[in-house]
Amino acid sequence: MNDFFFLCECPLFFCGIRYSRTGTNTWTDFVAGVFGIITSSLGRSMLPNASRCQSRFPRLPENAPEHCPGTESQEAGKVSACAGCPNQQICASGDTKTVDPGIQLVKDRLQDVRHKILILSGKGGVGKSTLTALLSRGLAHNYNELNVAVLDIDICGPSQPRVLGVNGEQVHQSGSGWSPVYVEDNLSVMSIGFLLSSPDDAIIWRGPKKNGMIRQFLSEVDWGSLDYLLMDTPPGTSDEHLSAATYLAKAGLTGAIIVTTPQEVALLDVRKEIDFCKKVNVKVLGVIENMSTFLCPCCQKQSEIFPVTTGGAQRMCADLKVPFLGSLPLDPTLARCCDEGRNYLTEMADSTVVKELNSIIKNIVEACSS
Numbered sequence: 001m002n003d004f005f006f007l008c009e010c011p012l013f014f015c016g017i018r019y020s021r022t023g024t025n026t027w028t029d030f031v032a033g034v035f036g037i038i039t040s041s042l043g044r045s046m047l048p049n050a051s052r053c054q055s056r057f058p059r060l061p062e063n064a065p066e067h068c069p070g071t072e073s074q075e076a077g078k079v080s081a082c083a084g085c086p087n088q089q090i091c092a093s094g095d096t097k098t099v100d101p102g103i104q105l106v107k108d109r110l111q112d113v114r115h116k117i118l119i120l121s122g123k124g125g126v127g128k129s130t131l132t133a134l135l136s137r138g139l140a141h142n143y144n145e146l147n148v149a150v151l152d153i154d155i156c157g158p159s160q161p162r163v164l165g166v167n168g169e170q171v172h173q174s175g176s177g178w179s180p181v182y183v184e185d186n187l188s189v190m191s192i193g194f195l196l197s198s199p200d201d202a203i204i205w206r207g208p209k210k211n212g213m214i215r216q217f218l219s220e221v222d223w224g225s226l227d228y229l230l231m232d233t234p235p236g237t238s239d240e241h242l243s244a245a246t247y248l249a250k251a252g253l254t255g256a257i258i259v260t261t262p263q264e265v266a267l268l269d270v271r272k273e274i275d276f277c278k279k280v281n282v283k284v285l286g287v288i289e290n291m292s293t294f295l296c297p298c299c300q301k302q303s304e305i306f307p308v309t310t311g312g313a314q315r316m317c318a319d320l321k322v323p324f325l326g327s328l329p330l331d332p333t334l335a336r337c338c339d340e341g342r343n344y345l346t347e348m349a350d351s352t353v354v355k356e357l358n359s360i361i362k363n364i365v366e367a368c369s370s
């Protein structure tokens with residue numbers, strides 16, 4: 001019965017399309033078109049299991065990249081949309097029944113990590129690395145019973161070793177994996193920056209190699225037991241994000257924090273970032289607006305630098321129904337501290353930036369436990 005409807009619905013449905021697309025229609029085209037559309041809907045509605053029809057078309061994995069040809073397609077793993085997808089090699093080999101063993105390795109390795117958080121931004125240079133470092137230092141300082149770590153998966157532009165003041169340190173490998181570098185007793189960091197012979201070395205890698213590195217970072221670093229793992233990512237939604245979201249899906253990704261400036265040009269890309277999170281099932285813990293105002297180091301007066309033409313991040317969060325975590329001013333002393341790897345939180349403990357930062361940290365802790 002179902003096969004009967006499937007066989008008759010296809011040609012008739014296409015007759016209908018032909019009728020609606022051509023300008024020179026005859027009455028037979030019209031009748032065939034109407035009949036085709038009715039039969040098509042009737043056939044589908046009478047199927048006891050509508051998903052049977054679906055199974056005739058290529059199936060898409062849950063975290064499929066845009067334009068994924070589907071795991072059962074002849075093109076699987078071979079088209080440009082597959083570049084950088086963690087499943088590319090498996091799809092190209094034709095063995096789509098095998099799940100990437102890295103997913104289980106990541107799950108096992110991170111089972112003692114309570115909260116795994118991606119730090120994202122639509123645009124580059126909005127302060128994502130600065131905030132990753134500040135938040136990790138703040139969490140480790142304000143809650144000194146907690147263990148905090150930073151994983152720098154901004155593979156082509158790793159900046160955590162410098163910002164956290166551990167540039168030039170070496171990572172060591174032991175039987176239980178790579179040991180991260182310790183910034184404080186309860187704050188550690190791992191970055192590809194530690195593996196480069198010179199900080200000026202350029203990393204020019206295609207998607208699959210970046211994917212391999214992220215898999216190694218997620219499955220081979222011996223973090224011990226952690227309360228918070230903050231992952232600094234490159235800007236946008238590229239290979240690194242897709243790999244991280246795929247590998248962390250089974251390990252239990254807590255969510256993502258998105259960093260932006262108040263400018264509409266940055267907010268536009270944040271909307272795309274939020275859409276990316278929805279598509280790959282990553283919870284948005286909230287948005288932080290950085291460089292909201294300029295904090296004069298002489299008189300401490302705050303003034304607006306970036307034009308807030310559309311109401312800034314707070315308004316965007318209300319529109320998109322995502323939490324707004326808070327905002328930080330632009331402070332030249334903060335930029336200097338980050339460049340020199342100094343701890344701004346202890347050096348400027350009474351500053352407006354630290355007060356605002358502490359409120360953001362409180363909101364993040366609440367968002368993670370809700």
Ligand SMILES: Nc1ncnc2c1ncn2[C@@H]1O[C@H](COP(=O)(O)OP(=O)(O)OP(=O)(O)O)[C@@H](O)[C@H]1O
Pocket residue numbers: 121123124125126127128129130131154157159234235290291328329330331332334335336338339
């Ligand atoms: N609130 C702030 N006050 C002063 N300077 C800041 C602030 N936030 C970030 N900066 C400075 O802005 C520059 C860019 O910041 P950062 O490297 O953190 O951006 P990013 O979004 O991680 O960039 P990329 O996308 O290239 O990785 C750095 O020099 C940093 O010190």
